[in-house]
Amino acid sequence: xxxxxxxxxxxxxxxxxxxxxxxxxxxxxxxxxxxxxxxxxxxxxxxxxxxxxxxxxxxxxxxxxxxxxxxxxxxxxxxxxxxxxxxxxxxxxxxxxxxxxxxxxxxxxxxxxxxxxxxxxxxxxxxxxxxxxxxxxxxxxxxxxxxxxxxxxxxxxxxxxxxxxxxxxxxxxxxxxxxxxxxxxxxxxxxxxxxxxxxxxxxxxxxxxxxxxxxxxxxxxxxxxxxxxxxxxxxxxxxxxxxxxxxxxxx
Amino acid sequence: xxxxxxxxxxxxxxxxxxxxxxxxxxxxxxxxxxxxxxxxxxxxxxxxxxxxxxxxxxxxxxxxxxxxxxxxxxxxxxxxxxxxxxxxxxxxxxxxxxxxxxxxxxxxxxxxxxxxxxxxxxxxxxxxxxxxxxxxxxxxxxxxxxxxxxxxxxxxxxxxxxxxxxxxxxxxxxxxxxxxxxxxxxxxxxxxxxxxxxxxxxxxxxxxxxxxxxxxxxxxxxxxxxxxxxxxxxxxxxxxxxxxxxxxxxx
DNA sequence: CTTTGTGAAGTCGTTCACAGCA
DNA sequence: TGCTGTGAACGACTTCACAAAG
Numbered sequence: 251x252x253x254x255x256x257x258x259x260x261x262x263x264x265x266x267x268x269x270x271x272x273x274x275x276x277x278x279x280x281x282x283x284x285x286x287x288x289x290x291x292x293x294x295x296x297x298x299x300x301x302x303x304x305x306x307x308x309x310x311x312x313x314x315x316x317x318x319x320x321x322x323x324x325x326x327x328x329x330x331x332x333x334x335x336x337x338x339x340x341x342x343x344x345x346x347x348x349x350x351x352x353x354x355x356x357x358x359x360x361x362x363x364x365x366x367x368x369x370x371x372x373x374x375x376x377x378x379x380x381x382x383x384x385x386x387x388x389x390x391x392x393x394x395x396x397x398x399x400x401x402x403x404x405x406x407x408x409x410x411x412x413x414x415x416x417x418x419x420x421x422x423x424x425x426x427x428x429x430x431x432x433x434x435x436x437x438x439x440x441x442x443x444x445x446x447x448x449x450x451x452x453x454x455x456x457x458x459x460x461x462x463x464x465x466x467x468x469x470x471x472x473x474x475x476x477x478x479x480x481x482x483x484x485x486x487x488x489x490x491x492x493x494x495x496x497x498x499x500x501x
Numbered sequence: 502x503x504x505x506x507x508x509x510x511x512x513x514x515x516x517x518x519x520x521x522x523x524x525x526x527x528x529x530x531x532x533x534x535x536x537x538x539x540x541x542x543x544x545x546x547x548x549x550x551x552x553x554x555x556x557x558x559x560x561x562x563x564x565x566x567x568x569x570x571x572x573x574x575x576x577x578x579x580x581x582x583x584x585x586x587x588x589x590x591x592x593x594x595x596x597x598x599x600x601x602x603x604x605x606x607x608x609x610x611x612x613x614x615x616x617x618x619x620x621x622x623x624x625x626x627x628x629x630x631x632x633x634x635x636x637x638x639x640x641x642x643x644x645x646x647x648x649x650x651x652x653x654x655x656x657x658x659x660x661x662x663x664x665x666x667x668x669x670x671x672x673x674x675x676x677x678x679x680x681x682x683x684x685x686x687x688x689x690x691x692x693x694x695x696x697x698x699x700x701x702x703x704x705x706x707x708x709x710x711x712x713x714x715x716x717x718x719x720x721x722x723x724x725x726x727x728x729x730x731x732x733x734x735x736x737x738x739x740x741x742x743x744x745x746x747x748x749x750x751x752x
Numbered sequence: 753c754t755t756t757g758t759g760a761a762g763t764c765g766t767t768c769a770c771a772g773c774a
Numbered sequence: 775t776g777c778t779g780t781g782a783a784c785g786a787c788t789t790c791a792c793a794a795a796g
Contacts, residue, residue, distance in 0.1 A: 274526070275710040279689060285782060293755065302691035306789055307754095313757055321795045338710050339717030346709070353611045357604035363689055363706035368713075407716055408709065418757040431719060438530060438614055439551035446714050447506040450708050455614035455699050458659065459589050461683040462619075464510040464699050465658055466590030468682060521767060544777065556777095557767055564779055572778045578773045756795080763788070773778080 266337075270311045274334050276301045277308070281331045293324040345372035345406045347430075349421050350413030351381060351391050354436055358412060359387040372404040377417065394421075401428040408432045415439045505636040517588075521562045525585050527552045528559070532582045544575040561682035586619075596623035596657045598681075600672050602632055602642050603665030605687055609663060628668065645672075652679040659683045666690045 269485050280300035284292060294312075296304040301499050312318060312325070317332055319325045335341050346364070351374050358364075359374055374391045376382070382393040392400060400406070409430040418437035421493055425433065426447055435441055437450040531551035535543060545563075549556040563569060563576070569584055570576045586592050597615070599606050602625050609615075610625055623644045625641065627633070633644040643651060651657070660681040662669050668689035677698055686692055686702040694700055 267787070271714050272707075272711055275704070275707040276691075278710075280691075292551070294753085300691070304789080306791095307787090309755090309757065310788080317757070319756050322754045323796075324755070337714070339713040340710065342717075344709075344713055344716070352606035357608040358705065360604045361705060363704075364709065367706050367710060369706070369709050403689075408712055410709075432716045434708050434712060440527075440531075440551070446719070447711055450712055452703060452705070452708060454524075454525070454609065454612060454703070455618050455620070457685050457703060458527040458595075458615065458620050458661075459529075459591065459618060460523055460591040461659055461685060461699055461701055462595055463522050463525070463588070465595070466593075466681045468697070518765070546777085555767080557769095558765090560778065561766080562778075568779070570778050571774065572772075573776045575777070754796090756793105758793090759791100761788100761790075764786085766783105766785075768783075769780105769781100771780090774776090 260399070266314045270314055270320045273303065273311055274338055278331065278334045278338070281327055284327050285331055288326055290328055291324045293352070297325065340368040342368065344369050345404050346408045346409055346410055347373045347375055347400060348412060349375045349394070349408050349425070350411060350417065351376040351386055352412065356386050358410060372406055373400045375400065375492035395425055398428040399432060401425070406430065410436070412436045451458045476478065517565045521565055524554065524562055525589055528726065529582065529585045531588070532585065536582055537576050540578055542575045542577055577704055591619040593619065595620050595659055596655050597621065597661055598624045598651060598657050599628055599658045599661045599663060600626045600645070600676070601662060601668065602627040602637055603663065606663035607637050610640060610663060623657055624651045626651065646674055649679040652676070652681060655679065661685045661687070663687045
């Protein structure tokens, strides 16, 4: 995901597998729900069901964090909430900036899931001067001239990019130059960043395309199920220059 | 990802690895950009760079689709665009419904990346009667009473859930009952669905939490780098009931 | 007797490195 | 000669299955 070399391929010490890290927020969510219902303990089986994974995976995941369970009993909910929160770094406050306050940027600014997990929207930044000063989610939008100053003044290390694709790389470069070391990218572009900067991307249309792939398979299931090469090209070459290649993208 | 058993674990025939499927949209995006610049051919090396992966992976991915390249030359851009589009099922039109027209739902309705890839927003649905009739992104919002009818009338098989967490499972159940077989879930809940229904989820706060995890590591890097157990708990048990466990979630 | 924690086995995915074709 | 296509080696993640602990 991250372009930069970061997640210690060497040093082999307390490395939690990436796949495990990606599931910790899931466990935390399930545990928080249990905590709110004042449930004191859970078994790996119950918690796994609530998080949508299987229990062996969950136990192995937790084993990377330490031995936090009690055999024959299960896990103490409050204690686990705390341990996972700490592991994820959520016991501290993370100021974030959102750059690009269009529909998506505004939705992100309004999104409650951030604040409730220790992420504080420190600033909203947009390139459109007409936006400047207008409050979104109660926070006044600032012009991108101020980008560097805002990041330094607030000690921001996480940036969210919600600009159009074309603006994403320049914005990214400025964020990195200003000291940002983690970026969540919603723009449909590959960002290049120096080593030491993490990038994660969320591409809404990619998810739909993956669903479409599987959906297509379902449709062609009753019919010609497994008759070798189903609708594939003539297998060998078909290297006709082009011209008859159907137009796919609606401009 | 999907809760239901779907992706043929047996039958071993033309199975494209899930990891490859997830990258096809990435390649497609890079190829589309090349196509727009009228670039006729690309090498695996160039295309890999544009898509942000390494070239060996890309070649292996393409090998699952067939032999679409020319040794010594590279890949024909237009031809590949077509092949990948077809493989993903994007040569057909996919009507989708978006349920939950809050900030996020509205942003999704306005998102250009859907329409440009064969996804057509067939309807916007919300439970709030006050929203009914109000146009969002040029499409009038319909009340959720109509949900089943809308799905049947439009032959919709893909649904997007952008409701609050509490409403997601009931909405999901209704979508499935009405014939939806693919769901993109933005609500922060685990959805349970019957076999044969695919669910993919996008959780905005999870991505930030993963970034925070790595960010935390970076901070503690210069200091006590690899001194065994860094800040971890007393290793053995610490099973005190609770009470002194720090509060983590700000209510 | 219940449920965790974990070696060992199994599965999936990535990378290497080179044979084969244009 | 240049670049694709792919077995084979490698590494990461998952699942199994059971010993150990409460």
